[in-house]
Amino acid sequence: MMTHMMLDMLDMRSFLEEFSFAAAARGFSRHLLLETEDGPIIAWERHGKGPPAYLSAGIHGDEPAGPLAALRLMEEGAFPTDRHCIVCPALNPGGLILQTRENRRGADLNRDFNHLSCPETVAHTRWLSSRPVPDLFISLHEDWETDGFYFYEINLGADNVRRASGLLAAVSAHFPAELGPEIDGHVLRGPGWIFHRAEPDLPDSWPEAIWMAKRGCPLSFTFETPSKAALTERVAAHVNGALAVLMNQK
Numbered sequence: 424m425m426t427h428m429m430l431d432m433l434d435m436r437s438f439l440e441e442f443s444f445a446a447a448a449r450g451f452s453r454h455l456l457l458e459t460e461d462g463p464i465i466a467w468e469r470h471g472k473g474p475p476a477y478l479s480a481g482i483h484g485d486e487p488a489g490p491l492a493a494l495r496l497m498e499e500g501a502f503p504t505d506r507h508c509i510v511c512p513a514l515n516p517g518g519l520i521l522q523t524r525e526n527r528r529g530a531d532l533n534r535d536f537n538h539l540s541c542p543e544t545v546a547h548t549r550w551l552s553s554r555p556v557p558d559l560f561i562s563l564h565e566d567w568e569t570d571g572f573y574f575y576e577i578n579l580g581a582d583n584v585r586r587a588s589g590l591l592a593a594v595s596a597h598f599p600a601e602l603g604p605e606i607d608g609h610v611l612r613g614p615g616w617i618f619h620r621a622e623p624d625l626p627d628s629w630p631e632a633i634w635m636a637k638r639g640c641p642l643s644f645t646f647e648t649p650s651k652a653a654l655t656e657r658v659a660a661h662v663n664g665a666l667a668v669l670m671n672q673k
């Protein structure tokens with residue numbers, strides 16, 4: 424099922440069909456957040472104990488590894504069965520079809536979480552707000568300017584260095600940790616590790632991770648794989664990294 428999807432372009436129709444099939448097989452229910460001219464934005468949810476673990480992908484349309492990794496995680500049954508799980512695998516249908524970072528109207532959805540000026544972010548945050556606040560958020564992204572893997576951690580709870588090193592170890596079969604001393608203006612805490620406060624870099628342009636932190640989500644990881652590398656490697660790195668965090672949250 425996966426092979427024809429492993430082109431650098433995401434076929435949205437096939438992707439949504441395959442995701443629906445895999446998610447239904449794993450007992451997830453479908454919530455339509457918004458019907459856009461480019462297709463639906465769907466949240467998948469499976470009830471269970473405690474605050475949800477939440478994974479999002481595909482908010483930047485030129486970063487197909489995230490949605491494909493979310494699909495692989497769903498197909499492989501990676502989401503813990505003993506807890507509430509939420510997955511939003513393709514948050515920017517227009518961008519994914521056009522292969523642009525922005526949506527069809529040129530807006531970067533992952534800078535719109537304070538103003539909520541786009542129908543996509545309005546529908547997405549409205550639905551998430553109707554759910555319990557997650558205690559873990561994983562956000563899958565890519566970076567065109569790096570050669571290695573790196574991640575942002577926003578942590579409002581206990582520090583855990585081993586969790587971060589476990590994440591990098593899980594990804595290391597595919598990518599080395601991106602070396603500093605800085606990435607994107609951030610001083611690294613360690614190789615590949617941006618330990619970010621719960622405040623936006625630009626006060627007027629919040630990404631989803633800041634909105635989640637402001638809602639009270641105590642722990643988030645934003646993964647960045649290098650877009651220059653092969654898509655299969657980027658997908659595998661996201662999958663292994665997400666598994667490491669899901670299995671080792673505490």
Ligand SMILES: [Zn+2]
Nearest residue numbers: 483486564565
């Ligand atoms: Zn991105």
